[in-house]
Amino acid sequence: xxxxxxxxxxxxxxxxxxxxxxxxxxxxxxxxxxxxxxxxxxxxxxxxxxxxxxxxxxxxxxxxxxxxxxxxxxxxxxxxxxxxxxxxxxxxxxxxxxxxxxxxxxxxxxxxxxxxxxxxxxxxxxxxxxxxxxxxxxxxxxxxxxxxxxxxxxxxxxxxxxxxxxxxxxxxxxxxxxxxxxxxxxxxxxxxxxxxxxxxxxxxxxxxxxxxxxxxxxxxxxxxxxxxxxxxxxxxxxxxxxxxxxxxxxxxxxxxxxxxxxxxxxxxxxxxxxxxxxxxxxxxxxxxxxxxxxxxxxxxxxxx
Amino acid sequence: xxxxxxxxxxxxxxxxxxxxxxxxxxxxxxxxxxxxxxxxxxxxxxxxxxxxxxxxxxxxxxxxxxxxxxxxxxxxxxxxxxxxxxxxxxxxxxxxxxxxxxxxxxxxxxxxxxxxxxxxxxxxxxxxxxxxxxxxxxxxxxxxxxxxxxxxxxxxxxxxxxxxxxxxxxxxxxxxxxxxxxxxxxxxxxxxxxxxxxxxxxxxxxxxxxxxxxxxxxxxxxxxxxxxxxxxxxxxxxxxxxxxxxxxxxxxxxxxxxxxxxxxxxxxxxxxxxxxxxxxxxxxxxxxxxxxxxxxxxxxxxxxxxxxxxxxxxxxxxxxxxxxxxxxxxxxxxxxxxxxxxxxxxx
Amino acid sequence: xxxxxxxxxxxxxxxxxxxxxxxxxxxxxxxxxxxxxxxxxxxxxxxxxxxxxxxxxxxxxxxxxxxxxxxxxxxxxxxxxxxxxxxxxxxxxxxxxxxxxxxxxxxxxxxxxxxxxxxxxxxxxxxxxxxxxxxxxxxxxxxxxxxxxxxxxxxxxxxxxxxxxxxxxxxxxxxxxxxxxxxxxxxxxxxxxxxxxxxxxxxxxxxxxxxxxxxxxxxxxxxxxxxxxxxxxxxxxxxxxxxxxxxxxxxxx
Numbered sequence: 001x002x003x004x005x006x007x008x009x010x011x012x013x014x015x016x017x018x019x020x021x022x023x024x025x026x027x028x029x030x031x032x033x034x035x036x037x038x039x040x041x042x043x044x045x046x047x048x049x050x051x052x053x054x055x056x057x058x059x060x061x062x063x064x065x066x067x068x069x070x071x072x073x074x075x076x077x078x079x080x081x082x083x084x085x086x087x088x089x090x091x092x093x094x095x096x097x098x099x100x101x102x103x104x105x106x107x108x109x110x111x112x113x114x115x116x117x118x119x120x121x122x123x124x125x126x127x128x129x130x131x132x133x134x135x136x137x138x139x140x141x142x143x144x145x146x147x148x149x150x151x152x153x154x155x156x157x158x159x160x161x162x163x164x165x166x167x168x169x170x171x172x173x174x175x176x177x178x179x180x181x182x183x184x185x186x187x188x189x190x191x192x193x194x195x196x197x198x199x200x201x202x203x204x205x206x207x208x209x210x211x212x213x214x215x216x217x218x219x220x221x222x223x224x225x226x227x228x229x230x231x232x233x234x235x236x237x238x239x240x241x242x243x244x245x246x247x248x249x250x251x252x253x254x255x256x257x258x259x260x261x262x263x264x265x266x267x268x269x270x271x272x273x274x275x276x277x278x279x280x281x282x283x284x285x286x287x288x289x290x291x292x293x294x295x296x297x298x299x300x301x302x303x304x
Numbered sequence: 305x306x307x308x309x310x311x312x313x314x315x316x317x318x319x320x321x322x323x324x325x326x327x328x329x330x331x332x333x334x335x336x337x338x339x340x341x342x343x344x345x346x347x348x349x350x351x352x353x354x355x356x357x358x359x360x361x362x363x364x365x366x367x368x369x370x371x372x373x374x375x376x377x378x379x380x381x382x383x384x385x386x387x388x389x390x391x392x393x394x395x396x397x398x399x400x401x402x403x404x405x406x407x408x409x410x411x412x413x414x415x416x417x418x419x420x421x422x423x424x425x426x427x428x429x430x431x432x433x434x435x436x437x438x439x440x441x442x443x444x445x446x447x448x449x450x451x452x453x454x455x456x457x458x459x460x461x462x463x464x465x466x467x468x469x470x471x472x473x474x475x476x477x478x479x480x481x482x483x484x485x486x487x488x489x490x491x492x493x494x495x496x497x498x499x500x501x502x503x504x505x506x507x508x509x510x511x512x513x514x515x516x517x518x519x520x521x522x523x524x525x526x527x528x529x530x531x532x533x534x535x536x537x538x539x540x541x542x543x544x545x546x547x548x549x550x551x552x553x554x555x556x557x558x559x560x561x562x563x564x565x566x567x568x569x570x571x572x573x574x575x576x577x578x579x580x581x582x583x584x585x586x587x588x589x590x591x592x593x594x595x596x597x598x599x600x601x602x603x604x605x606x607x608x609x610x611x612x613x614x615x616x617x618x619x620x621x622x623x624x625x626x627x628x629x630x631x632x633x634x635x636x637x638x639x640x641x642x643x644x645x646x647x648x649x650x651x
Numbered sequence: 652x653x654x655x656x657x658x659x660x661x662x663x664x665x666x667x668x669x670x671x672x673x674x675x676x677x678x679x680x681x682x683x684x685x686x687x688x689x690x691x692x693x694x695x696x697x698x699x700x701x702x703x704x705x706x707x708x709x710x711x712x713x714x715x716x717x718x719x720x721x722x723x724x725x726x727x728x729x730x731x732x733x734x735x736x737x738x739x740x741x742x743x744x745x746x747x748x749x750x751x752x753x754x755x756x757x758x759x760x761x762x763x764x765x766x767x768x769x770x771x772x773x774x775x776x777x778x779x780x781x782x783x784x785x786x787x788x789x790x791x792x793x794x795x796x797x798x799x800x801x802x803x804x805x806x807x808x809x810x811x812x813x814x815x816x817x818x819x820x821x822x823x824x825x826x827x828x829x830x831x832x833x834x835x836x837x838x839x840x841x842x843x844x845x846x847x848x849x850x851x852x853x854x855x856x857x858x859x860x861x862x863x864x865x866x867x868x869x870x871x872x873x874x875x876x877x878x879x880x881x882x883x884x885x886x887x888x889x890x891x892x893x894x895x896x897x898x899x900x901x902x903x904x
Binding site: 505509511513527531532542 | 703724727728740742752753757760762764772779799818
């Protein structure tokens with residue numbers, strides 16, 4: 001398999017991680033917490049989408065929208081119940097609460113849904129491009145024939161739509177501008193009349209919507225089970241911090257970097273050690289936190 | 305002088321006495337033909353009890369790091385694993401896959417503890433200055449990386465099967481099953497009590513005062529002349545060493561180590577035990593841990609009487625445990641026995 | 652003879668020059684006041700001298716040695732001790748523990764001595780406790796000894812900070828707004844303590860806005876403006892200096 005194919009896989013992974021990472025990093029920047037239950041928001045989105053697609057006579061795209069709405073709803077309900085009341089206690093209690101909530105949710109989903117993995121019923125067309133030359137360098141094929149499926153293209157396409165929408169939201173709407181103001185300097189934003197609790201609620205909803213979408217896209221690529229989202233949480237976290245915690249644009253960049261690094265390391269690692277690719281992603285995360293905690297875009301510098 | 309005055313004496317000494325006593329009684333069972341009969345229904349108690357005292361060393365180490373010094377270590381299981389794997393790999397004799405060098409177990413145990421301490425030193429040297437939640441993420445990621453390495457480098461660590469054929473010193477000397485179990489509980493329990501004594505002595509001395517000051521405000525502590533980085537590093541390394549000791553003891557009790565024993569669940573269990581009991585109070589965190597382990601015990605009992613599959617029970621237990629963590633942080637951040645003013649959570 | 656001096660200190664924060672070429676020298680035994688409008692750089696100057704932050708340029712010399720950028724704990728151990736403007740209390744510790752903490756050279760603060768509970772540790776701890784109690788009595792905080800310091804009033808916290816710093820037996824004491832938020836009676840008490848300490852040989856440098864008490868207390872007044880020394884001299888001369896009056900009226904207090 002040529003490097004090109006690996007990079008394509010990386011771009012696809014990067015796409016659904018990017019969608020989730022935007023939501024995750026907005027929560028970090030505006031609510032000031034690392035939400036370790038965020039993976040469960042993806043999982044719930046995947047389940048809601050699956051339920052909508054199978055139980056109701058609606059086409060898949062509509063089911064995706066239902067999943068996104070469901071994700072937003074779940075997010076705001078959980079936030080109001082668990083996070084908003086302890087908003088003032090500081091980043092560590094919020095992180096610990098999210099860890100406990102994540103465990104409870106994950107296992108509750110397991111109890112309700114059982115252990116069986118479920119699948120989205122989709123038909124995918126595969127587009128093959130075999131005529132590309134291999135361009136070998138040593139034992140590595142730089143290019144080589146590759147393929148993409150229509151599902152994968154939809155993932156990437158959705159991501160691009162999301163990026164444009166988010167950019168529009170943050171630059172052209174009142175809510176979005178207020179979000180950016182709060183992310184930069186909360187007390188200043190409050191002084192200028194921004195209703196901080198309302199904006200926080202909006203961020204929760206937005207993050208939930210993004211998580212729902214990402215969860216469905218992820219589930220279409222893999223499957224739906226209680227740990228679908230949890231298996232991605234560290235990658236999402238890595239992407240957000242790598243790109244600069246709090247910055248949605250950084251999160252996009254970080255996500256694609258993580259996706260490509262994961263794909264390339266899976267390609268280069270000896271067989272049987274594929275699981276190390278996630279270890280490599282975490283090692284990069286640690287490196288970033290130690291060397292430049294403000295990440296690539298360097299928007300947030302939080303001293304110890 | 306009021307009752308709040310912590311004069312260096314008191315419960316540390318009691319723990320030391322009790323620890324040595326248990327250790328000696330346990331030793332008696334191991335070395336002499338003395339036997340014990342254990343009614344079947346108590347088996348589960350003793351087995352969970354053994355796990356409790358091993359985890360007890362973990363929670364004491366974590367309490368030193370977080371309860372006293374304020375270091376948010378969410379990768380504690382990593383030190384547990386390093387101690388266990390280190391001890392196992394050095395002493396195992398016939399492991400199916402992976403390295404087993406067959407050295408005497410006391411040496412292996414010592415190496416395991418030192419290895420865990422060295423890893424602790426490495427982590428603290430790089431990360432001790434990070435903000436609380438970032439330190440949590442770094443330590444968590446470190447634990448995940450180690451787990452991944454243990455699973456993936458099969459030739460060295462035995463992959464998912466792990467290292468087998470680790471010597472079991474007590475089992476080797478005691479053939480009768482009941483006595484073996486009780487002796488193990490007493491010996492390991494004794495070690496944990498001695499650990500409790502050591503940690504208590506440290507924290508009730510002026511040393512503990514510096515740690516608590518660091519937790520309260522590091523800059524002020526530096527301004528009165530204390531090298532806070534040194535103390536933070538020491539607290540972290542001591543905690544890691546205790547976890548490494550727990551790991552080595554676990555390996556020598558279990559006879560085998562595998563990645564499945566060293567998941568984030570262990571870290572979470574120990575954290576919840578600490579927060580539930582009351583961080584910064586060594587006896588309280590052990591009590592909190594005992595409650596969490598008690599829930600595990602109850603679920604094991606319930607398993608035998610209800611027709612529910614075991615993984616369903618595990619999930620129910622985990623839902624409860626997760627909710628306990630959330631509830632403790634929200635409603636009783638100082639835990640059941642902790643001091644709210646001491647921990648700064650009296651709002 | 653200069654005990655403490657800062658020479659050409661420059662410190663920038665994200666493009667803003669908080670300290671812009673500051674030089675000042677303080678002799679042993681002096682009682683110096685530092686004043687200036689808000690934003691003049693008083694606390695930043697303290698931070699640069701006491702090692703809390705490292706200046707971008709310039710040197711700090713203490714007792715003949717250059718100490719620029721040395722960490723606060725090193726300076727504290729050498730006798731240069733400071734308090735903080737917003738009282739940074741160790742809120743989760745009792746008043747007693749706050750004071751006992753500061754005692755230097757405690758064997759009980761080392762692992763082996765603590766574990767073994769050595770005789771020297773116990774003896775030192777006893778004397779530390781006695782000294783702490785004495786200081787608490789001097790500052791009339793003994794009835795609050797077992798209170799968590801987070802529960803103290805503003806004035807009591809200032810007294811606590813003073814007691815704590817004195818455990819270190821400093822040669823130079825740098826006080827950042829010791830009278831802020833303190834009622835007049837207590838202010839006079841604190842001023843009296845400071846005067847006594849200075850008479851017994853301690854060099855004291857005080858940042859303050861409370862000009863009345865300060866000018867009666869100190870021998871010398873240094874005025875900062877925009878990160879530089881504006882005027883430096885005896886209180887009456889300084890206060891009647893036109894530039895100083897303008898600085899306060901122009902810059903806003």
